[in-house]
Amino acid sequence: MGKKSRSGSNRRLIVYLLVLLIAACVYYFIQSGPAADIPNPASTPEAPAETDDGGTAQGELTVYVIDVGQGDSILLLSPSGKTMLIDAGESSAFPAIDALLKELNIKRLDIAVATHPHSDHIGAMEKVIRNYEIGAFYMPPVEHTTKTFENMLTALDELSVPVKKAEVGSTEPVSWDDAVQILVLSPFDVEYDDLNDYSIMLNVRFKETAVMLTGDAEQTAEALALKELPNRYFKADVLKLGHHGSSTSTSDKFLAKVDPEIAVISVGAGNDYGHPHDETIEKLKSSGISVYRTDENGTVKIVLDGTNVKVLPDK
Ligand SMILES: [Zn+2]
Known part of the structure; x- marks a missing residue:
């Protein structure tokens, strides 16, 4: 029991x-x-998710030619997630720039560039400087007398942003991302007659792919660069046309040396200057180059993966 x-x-x-x-x-x-x-690496801010439309994944150089009306503003994201803003349109462009930066969760610009001091390139730069942390600010060695330019300088000074002089052969080369090479092709240390010719011209290269960004450089600046620099510095898959597609930029020789497959024109609909000029459009089309323009396509996103280039216009 x-x-x-x-x-x-x-x-x-x-x-x-x-x-x-x-x-x-x-x-x-x-x-x-x-x-x-x-852990899902795609959900962390350090590693942005790759989207179906070829988004801002690691290992790609992404360029946004932002639709800011008549003017320029171009955002670049490096393969490791570094950020660079080249120009900031007119003052009315700030909401468009701000919206894109917020959409991409960008709070800091590792580099900001003012290609030259005209208002359609630095109009919203003061607001950008006051609203975003900036690692280094590049501008050409030229002054302008406008309030817009002075306000930009004041903001840079008040916020102690490191300002560097970008010109060919500068002792402060533009370094950004180890995987990306940035060649400064203009301006040189000379006196140009036209403020546009002081534009900082950059060839941004990632492996076998490259994008040429010209500000408003005219044929004078193009010619000096072509004369002084080796041909191999100019080749690029994508050319952001100088001076909004004006016929005073993009000489035949310059276009032949860049030899792009894709051209992007940052331009406002019905602008007072007739940009882009018909001669320029003809020249591009007869060379078999695909043309995108912000007045018709909205913001133009370009993804360079080191081998191939993909263009994703808003419309
Ligand atoms: Zn301009």
């Missing part, structure tokens, strides 16, 4: 322990979940 009772209580104890074990297992499984502890 005593034996039987002991074996009965042992069985109850075993059943009790089994139930406890099963309960513990169920509890653990519910708490951890099948994949809850696996």
Whole structure:
């Protein structure tokens, strides 16, 4: 009897322990979940998600030619997620620039560039400087007398933004992302007659792909660069046309040396200057170059993966 009772209580104890074990297992499984502890790198800000439309994934150089009406503003994201803003349109352009930066969750610009001091390139720069942390600010060695220019300088000074002089052969080369080479092709240390010719001209290269960004450089600046620099500095898959597609920029020789497959023109609909000029459009089309323009396509996004180039216009 005593034996039987002991074996009965042992069985109850075993059943009790089994139930406890099963309960513990169920509890653990519910708490951890099948994949809850696996980090999703795509959801962290350091590694932006790759989207179906070829978005801002790691390992790509992404360029946004932002639709700011008549003017220029271009955002670049490097393969490791570094940011660079080249120009900031007229003062009315700030909402468009701000909206894109917010959409991409960008709070800091590692580099900001004012290609030259005209208002359609630096109009919203003061607001950009006051609203975003800037790692380094590049501008050409030329002054302008406008309030817009002075306000930009004041903001740079008040916020202690490091200002560097970008020109060919500068002792402060533009360094941004180890995987990306930035060649400064203009301006040179000379006196140009036209403020546009002081534009900082950059060839931004990622592996086998490149984009040429020219500000408002005219044919004078193009010619000097072509004369002084080796041909290999000019080749690019994408050319952001100088001076909004004006016929005073993009000489035949310059276009032949860049030899792009894709041209992008940053221009406002119905602008007072007739930009882009018909001669320029003809020249591009007869060379078989695909043309995108912000007045017709909205913001033009370009993704360079080191081998191929993909263009994703808003419309
Ligand atoms: Zn301009």
